[in-house]
Amino acid sequence: MEHQCKQKTPEAGALSPWLTGLLTLLYLALLAALVWWPGATLLERLRWLDSGICAQLLTHSLYPGGERLPLCSRNTGIYLGFFVTLIILYARKRGRAQALPDKSLVIALCAGILFLAVDGINSLLVDLGLSHLYHPNNLLRLASGLLAGFAMSVFVLPVINGLIWRYGNAQRSLPAWTELSWFLPALLLCFCAAASQSGLFLYPLAILSSLGLLSAVGSINLIFFLLLSKRDESFTRYKELIPICGLALLAATGELLILAQIKFSLFQALGIPLS
Structure with a gap:
């Protein structure tokens, strides 16, 4: 049986229309500010937003149309890979899947993550001037990242769904090789x-x-917020998730x-030029 009640008593409250509208306006305002606020371009703002997580090394970046990508x-x-996989999972009606793929697929997905780890370590050895397996390049970095992001999405979605929904769902996020x-x-x-650049x-x-x-960062926040608020396994409809997902x-x-600002301040203090 695909849907099973988890026997958890708390029920998530319905979201009032005014709160839905307020959150929608807030996100639209933030989006408008990101795109049209005078000063920096959209790409520059995205680079700043992503800079706390990514080293953004010039030689490790791709330049479509001569412009450096934010990551x-x-x-x-x-x-x-993470985001595109999420879109496809929801499009394939597996947005509430709570079961991981079977063992053979898990092994294959873990191999993709291992590929990223090996390529990353090899690249680090090159940067440090140490002995390495092969000369890295940006297309290998991109490919290993896509496979790892795909695996992350397939693994993370069932975990989060298990914490969100009041009713169990035996669907696998990736049901078969086909x-x-x-x-x-x-x-x-x-x-x-x-x-193609x-x-x-x-x-x-x-x-x-x-x-x-x-x-990805919001998913981690969502897990913490669900556990801290003790509202895990209490939701039945997507619209009930709007406030907590919005907060995440x-x-x-x-x-x-904050991470971007910390990195900027630290690099300034150490006299390290920013990319």
């Missing part, structure tokens, strides 16, 4: 778009990867901005 190649892959036919072409498209893909890649970063994303934005 380095590996992080672009990770958060782009389901990869929905994800791998999308990841390949992302890879080709970034690798075409200015046509500059803003889609910059925005989607930054949204992926916000979603707002907190994620604030955390990223």
Whole structure:
């Protein structure tokens, strides 16, 4: 049986229309400020937002249309893969899945994460001037990031769903090998778009990867907020999640901005030039 009651008594309250409208206006205002506030460009603002998480090394970055993406190649892959996979999971009606893939798929997904770890360590050895396995390049960084982001999304969604929903759902986030036919072409498209370095893909890649970063940090916040508020396993409808998800994303934005400022201040104090 796919849906099972978890026998948890607290019921999440319905969201009032005025609060829904207020949150919507708030997000629209923040979005408008991000795009149209005088001064820095949208790309510069995204670079600043992402800078606390990403080293943004010039030699490790891609330049569609001659403009540097907000995240380095590996992080672009990770958060782009994470966000695109989430979109496909919801489009495939697996947004409430609470079960992990079967063992063979878990092993394959973990291999993708291992690929990222090996490539990352190898790249670090090169940067330190130490012996290494091979000469790294940005396309390998991008590919390893995309595979790791894909795996992260498939693993994280069931965990979060298990904390959110009042009723159990036996769906697997990735039910079978054949389901990869929905994800791998999308990841390949992302890879080709970034690798082409075409200015046509500059803003889609910059925005989607930054949204992926916000979603990943927001997901961690959401887990903490659910546990701290003791509202885990109490929701039945998506609209009930608007306040707590909104708070998680707002907190994620604030955390990223604080990290960016800390990095800026630290680099200034040490006399390290910013990218």
